[in-house]
Amino acid sequence: MKGHFVSFEGIDGSGKSTQARRLCDYIKKKLKRDCVMVREPGGTPEGEKIREILLDKNSKLTPESELFLFLASRSILTSRIVIPALKQGNFVIADRYSDSSLAYQGYGRGIDLEIVKNGNRIATYGIRPEIVFYIDIPVEVAMKRKNYSDRMEKEDFLKRVREGYLKLAEKYGYFKIDGTKSTEEIWKMVKAAVDDLIGGEEI
Numbered sequence: 626m627k628g629h630f631v632s633f634e635g636i637d638g639s640g641k642s643t644q645a646r647r648l649c650d651y652i653k654k655k656l657k658r659d660c661v662m663v664r665e666p667g668g669t670p671e672g673e674k675i676r677e678i679l680l681d682k683n684s685k686l687t688p689e690s691e692l693f694l695f696l697a698s699r700s701i702l703t704s705r706i707v708i709p710a711l712k713q714g715n716f717v718i719a720d721r722y723s724d725s726s727l728a729y730q731g732y733g734r735g736i737d738l739e740i741v742k743n744g745n746r747i748a749t750y751g752i753r754p755e756i757v758f759y760i761d762i763p764v765e766v767a768m769k770r771k772n773y774s775d776r777m778e779k780e781d782f783l784k785r786v787r788e789g790y791l792k793l794a795e796k797y798g799y800f801k802i803d804g805t806k807s808t809e810e811i812w813k814m815v816k817a818a819v820d821d822l823i824g825g826e827e828i
């Protein structure tokens with residue numbers, strides 16, 4: 626059986642984790658295949674430590690040091706979990722992957738996209754998801770779903786990130802989904818795309 630790799634992208638609160646979990650259940654229960662779910666940053670003991678630094682409000686990071694930490698976590702996750710799982714023919718689902726760095730560190734923090742792309746090339750060993758599900762949602766809607774202490778700053782930042790995602794979606798052919806639709810409607814689209822991806826394979 627062939628391994629598969631898909632990722633979910635979108636701004637915080639767009640509904641990625643909800644769909645990623647549902648897809649993993651579907652793969653396991655309905656398709657009777659192993660499913661490996663990974664989240665970024667994190668997914669390995671070392672990556673979870675890096676995640677703590679990145680999400681700690683007291684960390685005083687530069688945009689560049691932030692990029693390197695995301696890339697460090699990605700490199701460990703890719704070499705230790707993603708590549709071995711794909712070699713074993715598993716289905717790998719990533720709740721964020723390399724495209725998050727393009728949107729957040731590139732468009733959000735203003736780091737040159739070529740630098741982010743080169744970093745990704747090193748950290749992913751050239752691995753790319755076969756489908757990038759991009760869940761698009763207006764920042765105002767996403768912010769209503771989550772509570773932020775630093776609302777104004779977060780809103781401006783996420784607007785840049787969303788604009789970035791929209792440009793990347795055009796350029797790289799993400800599977801774009803309207804995130805204001807119901808969980809059920811979104812799931813139908815995700816399921817159809819995955820059924821298409823594995824169609825014809827013996828399951």
Ligand code: ADP
Nearest residue numbers: 636637638639640641642643770804806807808
């Ligand atoms: P993310 O992983 O992108 O941050 P989550 O999947 O954790 O997003 O969803 C954020 C919040 O929005 C959760 O409370 C979740 O139940 C809710 N949510 C997810 N998808 C939808 C949807 N399509 N419509 C309305 N609320 C949603």
Ligand code: TYD
Nearest residue numbers: 636637638665666695721722725726729730
């Ligand atoms: P998390 O709580 O996992 O995000 P979500 O709200 O989507 O569930 O936090 C991860 C944060 O890290 C999120 O704000 C996006 C950011 N991030 C980057 O800035 N660059 C990256 O490469 C990745 C993977 C995440």
